[in-house]
Amino acid sequence: MAKNKRHVDKEQKAEEIELAAMELFIDVGFDASSMSMIAKAANVAPNTLYWYFKNKDDLLIAVLNRLVNASMKLYPSMMTKPLTEQTIWLLNQFKQTKGLISTVHTRIVHSPSIATWHDNFHRMIEMLLTAQLTLNGIPKDKIPFVASALTFVVEGLLSHEHNQEEEQEMINWVLRTQ
Amino acid sequence: MAKNKRHVDKEQKAEEIELAAMELFIDVGFDASSMSMIAKAANVAPNTLYWYFKNKDDLLIAVLNRLVNASMKLYPSMMTKPLTEQTIWLLNQFKQTKGLISTVHTRIVHSPSIATWHDNFHRMIEMLLTAQLTLNGIPKDKIPFVASALTFVVEGLLSHEHNQEEEQEMINWVLRTQ
DNA sequence: ACCTGAACACCGTTCAAGT
């Protein structure tokens, strides 16, 4: 049906825009990626972006979801590995989007939708960690604490350069807690 | 001498601008504080700011130095207290400038002077922590590690809401490491 | 429903001109 085809086209166009935005956000950063640049990369007029996304923050959220989904798709194959290895893997996944993490933190104050996204993201990570820490025999009452500590260390390692040994050492140190 | 008086006036005007910028940066954030708003608050024309500061990032650096100096002026009275208490105090000092921390991290990529400032800031914190950890009998070879961990935990506690007990617990945990 | 040209208010910054 024509109606269905149109729907598919809309999804496709939105995807093109999100992919163009994703590349620019990662390569040159959120602030330096103007809506005009994104539009040009997606072969549409600048204001066309506003047909698909309420504003630039909403486009950022779409891109963030895409990145998280891509990582989560790969995660099942890591799930059975040791927790240290899993954490290092997660760290490296996030490293590719280093810049977007501080962008999210900066925009939380001005954008309620970014704030909500950030909350949900941390809730998801917390659930994932809680499940894994339980499997690894961490005492139930210590889990929220270790999950927080692990989050802090990963974020810390993301925003300050450390070599691979130091990263290993810090992650192991958190996980040795009991 | 007239020459000297002129010099004093220049310092005073620069101070007024920095104080106006500081208030706005803290209250509404760096991005939301336009150069025009800052100029109005300092009773000068917008382009006058560029006589005193090369650009908006340089004005940010001046404000950051002001904030750090204000904290460091209070620090000596804390120096003799237990390390846990010192860290909590430091955490609370930084809490007032929560937003500027992620601003700095975001701008590092685009501004070499912000990047340099950030490096120097962490070098200073590292030195301060190294001295204090030594006084507290932490083994010499463990110090760089504990200093990093403490930095990560403080930054983590700054960007994610935690209650006072949790803050205490996390800081104690890092310091218990040996 | 989907897309665009043109415009809007604003941004950081520069420049020529004034004292």
Place this chain on the structure above:
DNA sequence: ACCTGAACACCGTTCAAGT
């Protein structure tokens, strides 16, 4: 040396008009 009015190129976003 210090300050400004006016302008520049750009920004995110809106609106009226087209298909």
